[in-house]
Amino acid sequence: MAMRELVSGGAACAVPGSSSSSNPLGALANSLIGSSSKTKERLEEIPTSTSTSSGRQFDEQYQPPQLPGSEFDRPFLQPGTQGSDFIGAFRSADHGGLADAWDEIQQHSHVAPPLPHPRDAEFQRIYDRGPAQPTLEGPPQRVLSNFLHSFVESSRGGLPFHPTPLPMLGLSERDKQCIRDRSSIMARHFFADKSEDFISAQVNALLSSLDIDSDVRAKGPQPAPVRELEAYWNESQGIMQPNSHATDGWVAEFGQQRHGDPNAWVHSFEQQHGSNGWASEFEQEQSQLASVDHMRGVNVANLAAMEQTRMLANTLAQNGDPKFQNSKFLQFVSKMSRGELIIDDNQVKPTSGDWATEYQQQYNAGPSWADEFTSHGPDRWVNEFASEREQQRSVDDKWIDEFSNLRVNDWAEEFENQVGEGALGDNSADNWANAYDEFMNEQIATKQHSDASKGIYVFSDMNPYVGHPNPLKEGQDLFRKGLLSEAVLALEAEVLKNPENSEGWRLLGIAHAENDDDQQAIAAMMRAQEADSTNLEVLLALGVSHTNELEQAAALKYLFGWLRHHPKYGTLAPPELSDSLYYADIARLFNEAAQLSPDDADVHVVLGVLYNLSREYDKAIESFQTALKLKPHDYSLWNKLGATQANSVQSADAILAYQHALDLKPNYVRAWANMGISYANQGMYEDSIRYYVRALAMNPKADNAWQYLRISLSCASRDDMLEACDSRNLDVLQKEFPL
């Protein structure tokens, strides 16, 4: 069945005995636009039902000045057909809403009795409290409003509402349905903190008093105004130039909209009905309520949306086409109407449990859902709609066909997708949590790593030098002899004995550095610096070790410290610089120092280290070579030159430099290990293995060397030796790879 028929109310659409319109799209428009207008219109019509069913006659008979919304009734009075009456009523609703009507009912009530509960002070203020015992007499309109008022009264104390005998009000089926719908909404609004059972009991009490069947789906004969709406709708569909027609502004607005700015339609829509209607009014009161009595509120707009979608679903459900009945769109709409789906931040979400709880969470979350909905929801919907319209500027008939052919499915898919996204969102929340865990673990790992780098010095377990009468002297001797690992033990004994001995820590740090263990070197040097913060050797050693660990910021800090504490160059270093160290500044300062005294090898050494930091290896090599001319017997300087050359892919040159270093200091573990690296970098893996093994024989704790040895063994296809490497069996390795 074409959507066109849905719209135009073709024969296929008509469902016999339907209380709703036989025109589903008309009803859609009705339910979307008329949420406020219809109610009031019906309130106005209620009294008329007692005598006749004509609104016009009612106006002639009875028009109390205090009647809610009566000031808008003028169009209602205009002579004409019943249809025009209806349209008039439709239009009259533009300016008000149920809220207005309701408020007025409240305001016209009488003196207030004492408050039953302190929190109701707010209620008092908002509702301008009415009488405890409403008069259930007088004109039907008054009776009804008082009766509804007493229903509201019952909400204050949370007291059960008891059915009350009422005079015949002569409500029409449509009126009844309207009251039923509204009262169930308002009941949820009032009794947010009550159970669903309580709410339905309250509503049922109200409805039974009014002789209204509580079956929501109750159907009666189709009321005349709906037919009128249908006719009206059809009429508007047929109009190409709506302005020329004598219909009211709604159609004009709509017609203009068709060729104009899509937002304007939204605005006019909102002006007429939406955001200024009873929903927002109630919302406002609701938020005031919430300030006194938190969580009492129910999102009225949410309910209104549900209500509207429920009506839409009803309307659509009456369509007999099985294809349409099975459509995802209809399923979506009915889910919406049952509250299984809600729209939140333009996302369709399934509501799992109690909608009230759901709402409370949203309510806590901050910006009100209603605002969200009114500011974004319709906007977006209409934008989508309007953009379709933009593409379809041709005759109205065409868009109906278009709509029926494409849009329903597209919509359904889109909603489906959104629901799917909602489900995905849940998954991604899990992912997020996992990612967060991973992140935390990484952070912890990094922290541990940086702790080690920051220098928690790790002492050896079994130290034969503990208790030695002069471990410092012993350590210095061992260091001089080149027995680095032994020297480390003796110096550890010294610093255990004299933790404040800067020289002990310094020599320990140097021993570790020469033993190719920068972590321990840094740890020891930091203790040395604590004891003597201006020791230039310590500062330089820290700068070098941090450079080796690729920690630029720390390296810069210590190298700058070296300059600042240098008796000759200290004046070059502006103290304010120490807050924010930039490589370029430090390098410039050291170049100045080098110009000041070009014969100071130390300045060139620091410059060489700095250029290593910035990976300017050519300059670094130059600096070290200059320094070596001044200090040719400094083995550590030869090693620095070699390492720089190696890192600059000049491994053959590096080996010559290392050879110099080893000639000067045969037990220089670092140089042996560097030697291995340089051979490996040249693809000479067999040779590299020998050097690694040699280095490890002198210091089995050099973890890096073990790792490199393994790589070289693999590259040399000596997988047979991997096990010896993994078990750190030096005897086997030394036998296999003698140097």
Place this chain on the structure above:
Amino acid sequence: MGSAQLKSDQLLELMKQHLATDEGKDLCKKINLVYQIKIAPKKLGFDEVTYTVDLKKGEVLKGAYEGGKADATFSFKDDDFVKVALGKMNPQIAFMRGAMKIKGSLSAAQKFTPDIFPKPPVSKL
């Protein structure tokens, strides 16, 4: 030992170990491609040794890729591969100079950067 004494061997061995680490697994997730790298000791196209760097499974194998077609195949001289892998030579420049030949998907080849290689052994000052 044959011709298998390439400087690149060490890097690819490092790569193999690197891919076993968490960092290496992340890399595989990110790249998810298979590269084939042909390395010639002296002259392009002569005595080439082929490596498969499988950044889907996280493997480095000697020999051609057996699981189908590699996403991209590179040909290098030994020295040039080391320079590119260590970040001493930009892969784009290497390609323009003819130091690197590419077969296969160009978009796959563009993900072949020094970043995918682990840090080589650093000589200590």
